[in-house]
Structure formats: structure tokens, C-alpha cells
Amino acid sequence: MNKLSAAPLSHDAVALTVNGASRVYRGDGLRRLADVLRDEFDLKGTKIGCNAGDCGACTVLMDGAQVCACLVPIGQCEGSAVTTVEGLAGGSRLSDLQRSFLAHGAAQCGICTPGMLVAASDLLARLPKPSRLQVEDALGGVLCRCTGYQKIVEAVLDVAQPAEIVQAGHVGASTAKVDGPAKLTGAERYGADGTPADALYVRAIRSPHAHARFTLGDLDAFVTSRPGLVRALTARDVPFNAYGIYPNIKDQPVLADGMARYRGDPVAAFVGSREAIEAIRDEDVPVTYETLPAIIGIDAAKAALPIHAGKNGNILADGGVTCGDVESAFGSASHVAEVEYETSFVEHAYIEPEAGWAERKGDTLEVHVSTQNPFQHRDDLAQILNLPKEAVRLIASAVGGGFGGKLDLNVHPLAALAAWLCDRPVAYVYTRPESMAASTKRHPAHVKAKAACDGAGRLTAFWSHADLDTGAYASWGPTVANRVPVHAPGPYVVPHARTRGTAYFTNCPPSGAFRGFGVPQSAIASEAAMDALADALGMDWLEFRRLNALRAGDRTVTGQVLEDSVGIVETIDAVESHWRDWNNAATDFNTSSPRVKRGVGIACSWYGIGNTSLSNPSEMKIGVAPDGRITLYCGAVDIGQGSNTILTQIAADALGLAASEIRLVMGDTARTLDAGKTSASRQTFVTGKACELAALDLKAKLAKLTDRSALRNLPVDNHGDVLTGYGRFDPPTTPLDENGQGVPYACYGFATQVALVEVDLDLGTTKVLKIAAAHDVGKAVNPQQVEGQIHGGTAQGIGLALMEEYIPGRTENLHDYLIPTFGDMPEMICRIVEAPTKHGPHGAKGVGEPALISTAPAIFGGIYRAAGVRVTKIPVLPHRLRAAIRAREAKR
């Protein structure tokens, strides 16, 4: 040991090169390179998505080779050259690769983009002209949840001959993302990127039990015993300890008060230095749990005592639609098909875990957070802290993916409470396991559906019931329970229908909003029923759908007469050639392939744009400064889907400007007006219309000026503007009556997707080979972004269909919970259909959620055609499909 003590074993100083500059790190050599880059060297372009090598967001080059910076101890960087996204080009300049990403729209939310760019740089240095497969192999270690990978592959393949970066800002142009350069250089600031250097951190201690009474020990003594901890927070510290999406259902505590209702419920929290917070081991915290029987699953919920007082049968909400005389219609039908499906919890798996920070400024509070829902979150925080709304300012950071998961409060209440009580900036960044344990999920659904038609193939009746597992708290459960019955029959004329959706409380994670609000689950059942009816008739699946598809002038099951903008038939027409060609090719393939079979499925879908029968207005304002500079004050948050660009285009088009001439302020409750939530595929449609109206208002005001120099003589408002255009739009809807009759939405998006799949009968594996997706978006404000939404939605549909199943306590990471990778995407063909709505800007509707709905049922149709079986438990994991195939083969 004497010899050892003489040897310089402890690496207090590590000398390395970062982006070409010499750097010396002093400190613990075991720290993750990712943390050192971000916190010591202030290179925030390296993103942390999982800290486990599962997502690749933190990919950097180390001596030219791509590595996950979360898996490299800084001590190993001694003498190494590290390159981050900031080092790929000089300053704000873009490299050829970055330009190609911008031109192709390869970044959506942008959180994976630094990792993608670095991984691609590694590849291109080795192989300047890679094949598609080589690109996929090289980038396969980086996950993206937005893009479906297609445009990323294209951007890498095209780097030598980059496509044009479209600068034109008019509606209909594939304008490059206005926030693209920031996302491509690493300059964009997400929830975890703006934390002040002197901030404290807060972290919740979460129940490891699905249902338990708990008692907190002496947390103050725990704090005192640990240098760096500042204080503990418990339910008693929360002025109003309840929140929720619905004004009348505030059932979720900021900190649970003696009762944990799901695995992940926060029971206490600690505030302190980051090091002190990270040093806490959950098992050291004095909490005593008395476990209670956990209510897992809908059947258990129906039989159990209420999880929430007064909610008998554990029913949170139910909704239904009734039209015509369903019983008689089924009685006189020529054919009836019945199906039953069960789906699983699905995790949003945005690559950016929830993050934000809060700062008290006297009697006011400022909260910076990654959110889809800034105004409601401001209101909720004010209520929780017992402050007037005006005392809370919420500023949305860039959002690294949302998909509905960042519509609920997450880090903000505890960061805000801690900042308020400690009078220090306080940050909260979820780890990946915490994000997965704590956040909302897609509702598991148990759907039974029955459909009937006459001898000519006309649908006559539809019945369905969806039981939905809404988890421990209400969240968006009522929305889902209401949306499902309205959409359940699909985009068809159905004269007699009775549909129902019921949401049950369980001791599972709260199910909330997730791209499609329950419609994807219910479409799996209804589309399978359509296939079965067509088969009973001996009719082509596509023809059956075209025969029954809604057309302008038709009445929906809620009694709404669709006057215009019904493009479902056009979407069917748009994929018809693929349907026919792929079916023929699959038949040929199957004749010579005994154990690997191909099949083609088709699915149609519809989706009401905006909130269901609720007022959901957007307000926008556009200001002009004395020097003529235009600013769009945009309360709508871009979560990667592209509203910053879409809304800029709509404003630019109305004002006759280039997109680059418009400055954007996003999601700041003190500077922008309320443009509602980024949900329900509503931003292009609702906020887009408000934006158009605001731009036209400003244009009219500008037209009254003799010339632009007159701006200099006008009084300046507190935004620095002299003139402001204002617009407001609330889509016209009516409440649904007790039979679910009314006008729930002002317009609907429609889609048809065709999937060619290949099934290995012996292993039960499914590969999606091709998908043709036709979507009626009313008007494609930005066709490239519409395609990006379709690609990304389809990828999530593939995940829902084939691999995604969240199990509390078992899949709280991105290697046990699988989302599609580069190699899981099919060849994609997108067809944009434009059946304009008179309500939307330039006729535009929405596409975000419609992009996902048809994918899973189309895949399941393909599997049925290939393997002759329907797996009724979703996702169709290999073992489930193999079991179904085995059962079928045994029967023969």
C-alpha cells in the first residue's frame, strides 16, 4: 500500500480536448461525461434522455467514435478529443449535414437531433457514401419518438447533394422549421437546459407500492444529517394539495397524504444541492409503508371498494352515443361481426424527460418548464400555491416531445413549491425511470364491438363498449371516455348505433392524454369488425370501406351533418393502387413461401379536431415595433409537431412577408395570449385560424398608415410594439345530449392506411414491410411537416401494434419498454388529401393524432391475411402471435 499512496491514482484533473479546445476537468473522475459537458463546460447540446445507453440522445464523438456520454466516466477522457453537436460546425453556421437535416425536416422536437447528427458524423467520416442499411446500422443506437426516422435517413443519404432549404413562408410551402437551426446546433433550450447555476434541486420520494398507507418518519432529522439538503416537503406544506385537468375533478395530490394510490405516487420530497439530492438512496428515507391490496385491472376495479371516496364501482366517467334502433337493426341484419380486444398501458417515451425550474421573485413566481399546456398549468400552480393567477408566470421551454404526456403537471408543482418556500431557484429533472413511473399513460382498453350490414354490404348497426383503465387519478380519463364512443364506429355511415366508454380507477399509473385519446384503441376493434363483415360478404376490404365511408352531407352517429371537408373516400382512392398491387404481390410471394407469409391490411379512421363539445378558443396577437419588426406572440407550444413554423407561415402569408421576417415569442403567459393546449390536433386548426385573423387585423391597421415610417410616431406598448393585430377563434360545437347527440367537433381529419406485413409463422414475428398512408388534412400548410407527422404517428402505431407494453415496476426504462428503432420502420408512402374545411385557416384541419390511428388496425389486418389469426391482446408480441398460430394449426 505504501507504493500505492505514492502513485497518483486519484484523477482530480483530467485534461481533454472538447470541440477542439483544451479543457481541464477537476473533480470526481467517475462523473458521467454527459454531466461534465453540460454542467462544467456549459455544452447543453448534449441531451440526457435515459442515462443508461438506451436512447443515444447524449451521443458524442470520443476520438472520432460515437459513444454515449452518459456511459463514459470523465476519467476515461484523459487525453481524448470529444466532439459534441456544438462542435460539428462553427458558431451558428450549419455543416452540410445540419443543412441536410434542415432541408429534409429531419428534426421535429429536436431532442434526439444532436445524437443523430453526431452518430451520422461518425458514419460519414468512415463511409462518405453510405447505403440506407449502413445509415440505419450506424444511427440505430439513437431513438427518435417524433419522426419515424424516415427523414433522418434521407437527410444522411442526401448529404452530398443537399436538398433545398425552403425559406418561402407562404401557406403550402415546405418552409424549413423556423426553430430548426437552434435545434440543429444544440442552441435550443429544453426543460433541463436553462437551470440557473445557483439553483437548488428537488426530488420526490415515490411509493414503491401500488397501494399503501404510509407514515413519514423524522424527515427534518434526515435533512439535518445530510449536508447540502435544505428541507423536506410533505403534503402539509402544499397550500392546496390537489390538481387535475377538469375544473371539477382535482383529485391528484402534489404530495400524497398518507395514502399512495399507484407505484410512483410521490410521498415526500427533498430540496437541496444537486449533489445532496442525487446522494439520497430511497431506502434510507424514513417512510413506513403498510401495503394494501392493489386494484390492478378493470375487472378488479369493478369489484373493489372505491379508490376515491364516492366513486362507487370505481367509475370515473362514462359517455355514450345512441342513435336509431340498434336492436332491430341487428335483428334484421344480413351479417353480424363481433370482436373483442384488449390493449395495454402505453408510455409516451418522449426522449426528453420532464424538466423545469422555478424562481420566486418577491410575491410572484416564475416557472420555466417543458409543457404542452402553459396557461392551465399557470392556473393550477396558482391554485396549488394559493396565489392569484397574475402572480404566476409560466414560460414554456422548448419541448422534447409530448404526445399528450406533458399536458399534465409533472415537475412544476414541487419545483414551484420549493422555490416559493426556499426563495431560491429550484430545478426538477426527472430521471427516465421516474418519468416512466410517474407520468400518465395511454389507457388500456377492453373493447367489445359488434357491427352489422345488409346483403349489399351497407352498414346497418354498430354497438361497442370500451372499458378503460384510467389508473389512480382522473387526469384526462373523462376526455377519453367521451371521445371513444363518438368515434367508435369509424368514418362510416351507420344509421343505428349504441356506443359506450367507461373509465375505471385502478391502482395503476394515471392514464391520461396520448395521441388519439382512446380512438386508436377503439379503432382496432371497429376496423377488425369491418374486415369480418367484408369477409362474410365475400367483398374486398377496401371496397367495403369505400361503400360505407362518410361523404359530405352524411350524418354521423352523433347526428352531426357533415357539410364539407369529408375526404375519407379520397384517402381510400389514394391508396387503392397500393392495396391492389401489394395484395397481388403477397399472393405470389406466399405460393412459394411455406412458413413466412405476407398479408395486406387496410384501415380507415377519423378524428374530431379540437376538444369534444367544449369551448376551446385560441387567442393570438401579432405586434409591430416602431422599426417595423413583426412579432408573433404565440401562446401555442410547439412540442415538435411544428406549430412554430405553421403559425409563422400563416401569419407571413397573410402579411405578405417571408417567414424569417417574423419573430416568435412562444408560450409565455406574461407575453402571449392563451392559445389553449397543444392537444386534440388543434393548433393548426384553432390557433392557426386565430393567427390568420390576428394577421389580417394587423394588416388592416397597417393599411391605414400612410407609410411605414409613421410607425415611429406611434406610442409604444409594454411589448415594445406600436400596433397589434388580434385574433380569436373557437371552433363551433354544441354540447352532446344524454344520447350523445350534437356537434362535438367543427371538423374531422380522415385517413386510410394500407400495411404490407410479413409474418414468420414459426417464430410469430411480424415485420411491417410497407405502409401507404393517405391523410385528409384539409390543407397542408407545410406538406413536409404533414409527412413528418404521418411518419411519426405511424411509427407510434407500429409500436402500439407490435411492441409497446408498459408494466408498472417492470418496464421503467427504455430497454425493457421497447419503442420502434430505425430498423423497425417500413418503406413509407404518404399521400396528402386536401378536403378543406370552411372553418380552418386556408381550409386546414389537423394531422397529429390522425397520423397514428389507422396504423395498428391495418397491421392487424395484414397479420390476419398472412397468418389467418387475430391476436386479441395488444401488443402482438411474438409469443402471443405464435400462440395464436399454434392454436390454429392444432385445430386443422
Place this chain on the structure above:
Amino acid sequence: MLGSRAQSGLEPLPPRYARPKALEDALALRESGAQIIAGGTDFFPARVGKPLYDRDVACVLDLTALPELRGIREEVESYRIGALTRWTEIVEAPLPAQFRCLQAAAREVGGRQIQNRGTIGGNLCNASPAADGVPALLALGAEIELLSRGGTRRLPLSDFILGARRIALRPDEIASAILIPKPNGAAHSGFVKLGARRYLVISIVMAAGCLDVVDGRIAGARVAVGACSPVALRLPALESALQGATTSDLGRLAKAEHLAPLTPIDDVRATATYRTEAALIVVRRLLQELSA
């Protein structure tokens, strides 16, 4: 060590990180109870949201500054792969056909980032039932070399990995190399992995096989299956059935009873029943791939 300082009333020393450049320093630290880190690809994922230093760990010993533990070398009777050799180095090394199974497995370890850092020795010491490297190394008849201040010992892989997350590494030892015997005659090998997605996937089932071929007949066969038992296992009955066979259409020789040693479980990736059935298919496909 921490305990005794605490008992004596002294503040415990903070744990420390050490990355010695001399093997003797590393062995001395190891003898004093240091915990090992190498590629980091298992170390950090096990500590997400947790302190990096485990309770009661006084020192984390980083082996990566020891070049003698890295690299591939041909010796008289075997190939020697340093325990710190990274997967990418194995993929890119000009190795004989015998090594195809290991190279194919190396391409399936995580993504390229993981392959660029993860080490073959670490994969064995982590002892995951689904470790991608283990079936291939079993098929290659690998031994592992363990070093301590007291000396060097060698163990067959099956004596080293004792169970899920259990290995025969003594607290004073470090794994220094993998030794792979040269075959009798021409050997070729293969690897088949089954997972629920294309990249970054933990195997449901995997199989590796290596055949020594003399005069068109199998003179030696080693076939191993992973992710179907706590430790990947060789299938002696199948290997016997292959012995002496000509190399055409080998898939037909694999029978369900050959898989009797496997003890698959139900988990989030698949059921035990499925694994049993899929293992046979995967083994048959592997043998078919290895057929002439």
C-alpha cells in the same frame, strides 16, 4: 473499511475513483476491495437516479488505462482477447471463420455507441442471462483468465459464470483475458438472435454454434443457447448428434429433446413456452446457416 472509521468516530473517507496505469497498482487496489468499472455500459445503467458509488464501496477501479488488458493476439494454441477489448475491435479484427459467431454477436450488443465502449470481459463479468457474448464464447470453447496479486488462474467459461449476475471472480481478482483454443481442422461458426425489435434489443432467444469440420464431416460441434436459462448453456446431446455428420442440411438434426437443459422463464419479453419453442427454431436456423 468505512465501518471501522465510522466506529472509531472518524468521518468516513469519501469513496474515490482510481484509474491506475500500472497493473500492479490495479491489483493492489482490487485486493483492497475496489469495485471495477471498464466500458461503463453496465455500470452506469445500474445506477440511474442513484449514487454512483455503492454503499460501502471505498474505491471504484477503472481498468481502462491498462493497455495490456486490451487487444487480440494469436498465440501458439489459442487466440487471446484482452478482457478490455471493445466490441467494435472484435467486429473489425481480421479473424478466422471460427470467430464469425462472436463477431455477429458483437454487432448485436446495443447500438454502435455501446459497441465502441463495452468490453468483452465486462459482458462476462456482468453475467446477464441475455449477455450477447456468452453463447458465442461458449461455442468457441473459451476460457477466462483471472489475475490477482497471488497469481493467474484460468477457468472454462461455464465454471466462471455461475448464475444470473453470479460469477466466480474472487474479490481480489480482475478478469484479464479470454482464451479461445484453435480448432482441429477448419472451423466455422454463426450466431442467431431473436428480439422484438431490430436494434437495441435484449434477446428473447439467441444461439451460437461452432463446427470443426474435417474431411467434410463434423469433427467437433459446440452449440449454445442464451436467454433461456440463468446462464447460457451448451447443448451436449445436440452436439453429440452433430458429431460425425456431413455438413448438409444440419437443421433437421436438432430435436426438441436436445433442448432439455434449458429452463426458460416468463418475463416481459416472452413466455417460457414460447422460448422453448423458439429456441428450437433458432437453433435449427443457426445449423441451417452453418450447413454447407
